[in-house]
Amino acid sequence: MDNILEMNQVETYIGQYHILFGIDLKVRKGGATVLLGRNGGGKTTTLDTIIGLRKPSAGTIILDGEDVTKLPAYEMARKGVGYVPEDRDIFSDLTIEENLLITARKNGGNYQERLDMVLSLFPDMKKYFKKKARVLSGGQAQMLSISRALINDNKLILVDEPSKGLAPLIIAELMEKMNEIKQETTILLVEQNYEMATAVGDYFYFVEDGKTVFECTKEVLLQDESVKQKYLGV
Amino acid sequence: MNTVIQIVFYGLSLSMLFFLLSSGFSLIFGLMGVLNFSHGSMFMWGCYFAYLAYVYTGNFWLMLIAGAVGIGVMGLLMEKFLIRPLKGNHTNQILLTFGLIYVLDELAKIAFGTRAYLVSAPEWLQGSITVGPENIPKYRIFMIIAGIVIFIVMTLLLQKTKLGLIIRAGIDKPRMVQAIGIDVQKVFLVTFALGCALAGLGGAIAVPFMGAYPSIGTEQIFNAVAVVVVGGMGSFLGSFYASLILGFAQYIVSYFFPELAMASTLIIMLVVILFKPNGLFGGKKSE
Ligand SMILES: Nc1ncnc2c1ncn2[C@@H]1O[C@H](COP(=O)(O)OP(=O)(O)O)[C@@H](O)[C@H]1O
Ligand SMILES: [Mg+2]
Numbered sequence: 001m002d003n004i005l006e007m008n009q010v011e012t013y014i015g016q017y018h019i020l021f022g023i024d025l026k027v028r029k030g031g032a033t034v035l036l037g038r039n040g041g042g043k044t045t046t047l048d049t050i051i052g053l054r055k056p057s058a059g060t061i062i063l064d065g066e067d068v069t070k071l072p073a074y075e076m077a078r079k080g081v082g083y084v085p086e087d088r089d090i091f092s093d094l095t096i097e098e099n100l101l102i103t104a105r106k107n108g109g110n111y112q113e114r115l116d117m118v119l120s121l122f123p124d125m126k127k128y129f130k131k132k133a134r135v136l137s138g139g140q141a142q143m144l145s146i147s148r149a150l151i152n153d154n155k156l157i158l159v160d161e162p163s164k165g166l167a168p169l170i171i172a173e174l175m176e177k178m179n180e181i182k183q184e185t186t187i188l189l190v191e192q193n194y195e196m197a198t199a200v201g202d203y204f205y206f207v208e209d210g211k212t213v214f215e216c217t218k219e220v221l222l223q224d225e226s227v228k229q230k231y232l233g234v
Numbered sequence: 235m236n237t238v239i240q241i242v243f244y245g246l247s248l249s250m251l252f253f254l255l256s257s258g259f260s261l262i263f264g265l266m267g268v269l270n271f272s273h274g275s276m277f278m279w280g281c282y283f284a285y286l287a288y289v290y291t292g293n294f295w296l297m298l299i300a301g302a303v304g305i306g307v308m309g310l311l312m313e314k315f316l317i318r319p320l321k322g323n324h325t326n327q328i329l330l331t332f333g334l335i336y337v338l339d340e341l342a343k344i345a346f347g348t349r350a351y352l353v354s355a356p357e358w359l360q361g362s363i364t365v366g367p368e369n370i371p372k373y374r375i376f377m378i379i380a381g382i383v384i385f386i387v388m389t390l391l392l393q394k395t396k397l398g399l400i401i402r403a404g405i406d407k408p409r410m411v412q413a414i415g416i417d418v419q420k421v422f423l424v425t426f427a428l429g430c431a432l433a434g435l436g437g438a439i440a441v442p443f444m445g446a447y448p449s450i451g452t453e454q455i456f457n458a459v460a461v462v463v464v465g466g467m468g469s470f471l472g473s474f475y476a477s478l479i480l481g482f483a484q485y486i487v488s489y490f491f492p493e494l495a496m497a498s499t500l501i502i503m504l505v506v507i508l509f510k511p512n513g514l515f516g517g518k519k520s521e
Contacts, residue, residue, distance in 0.1 A: 051413050052412075053413060074413075074415050074417045077412075077414055083413040083414075085413070089409070089410035091402070091406050093402050093406050094399060094406075099403075102414065105415050148414065
């Protein structure tokens, strides 16, 4: 099985609104697959559907060969899927340490080893370890959110627009870290920042009006100007 | 001097009663978004469970346990069979918990009639002790200590245990708690039962002081709502401080102008809603 995740013709409603009309994608093991596309296209809803925070009304989702279409979020997490949501969703009333402790699972690997890895990747987390997460800056909050996904030995992490609202210098740092992280696990990344997307991503899907409309390798994306123009409006 | 000492002790004991009544109400709302209007009626049934336990065992401690456990189990059943099937629909929840007020109150009237049942405090809590020139009933002092002990126990639970971390995280980011692998349904069940058990314990502690009678629930739910509005929805610490504010205010006002006691609570509540709609001590932002 080369694909850690497969989505076949996945459709999702939010309340009475039909949002996803047919998401088809395959995420290969290792490396980073990126979802691109304009705002409101359905990228976040796609990630929410994968993790089980939203229930698909049609289609199938296969994780590592297993049908997980109907699983609730807590079971998806226990199967080794980490989530770094668009608005970071750090637990602001908890300390950095508590944010990580509460996320660590029994089946998530050796906690101390994972913690050492996370703290060496993001030294700021060590600095604020015993402080409430609400004191963190935007960039630090993003790093905590990513740390949380890394504290378990996850086989797939979903990362939604990590660069959103961050200063260019922080984005550059984040880019480096993401490239380190993808040596360890598989990333499914949503990213609007073209530079970040191409610096991190290996394979690309374009999501438009709730559908995957185009896919390509990094080489094609970098070389073929018409692709950029058509799907990103660049 | 007399008055000050009396106000301190009587105000504090009333505050602690408010705290027991409201902390569970606030916790449940903070985590689950459920406004359980029947919380006062559960307090009332806590009084009756305690009364019955006292009649059959004559043991004061068993009486307190009966109030807490009895209403805790009632909360467990209520969450599982009534709240959960509503799938988070707030309108239906409000209709349900409002309806339950009538059901629980009528059941109490059918079972016990409308008269008040009194239970005397155990001998060691009868009489009073002298503080300066003033005699303070021992039972008042017991209520104050009980409130403080429960405040400390709950604070430790929320700050130091894994369940506490999950509850605090869930109050803040309910979706994310599920996405890190926590079965939030189970946490809801435990928290709902715990919140109800606190109401039951409050009722049990109140019996030797106020007696058990059907309308005590509807009298008290107003105070619980007021505490939560003033303290901030879902803020545990907020419900403690707000209980102090409202308890003292109600006692002081009733000392000088007995007929204005409830009005004082209403006025404080309105002022807070006008100037700090999220409560004095933060708490969950209204959605
Ligand atoms: N809670 C919601 N209720 C109704 N519509 C929503 C909700 N969340 C998102 N949508 C709609 O779903 C579409 C896709 O949103 P989203 O998945 O957030 O897109 P993206 O992440 O690509 O910007 C948008 O048109 C958005 O307006
Ligand atoms: Mg989005």
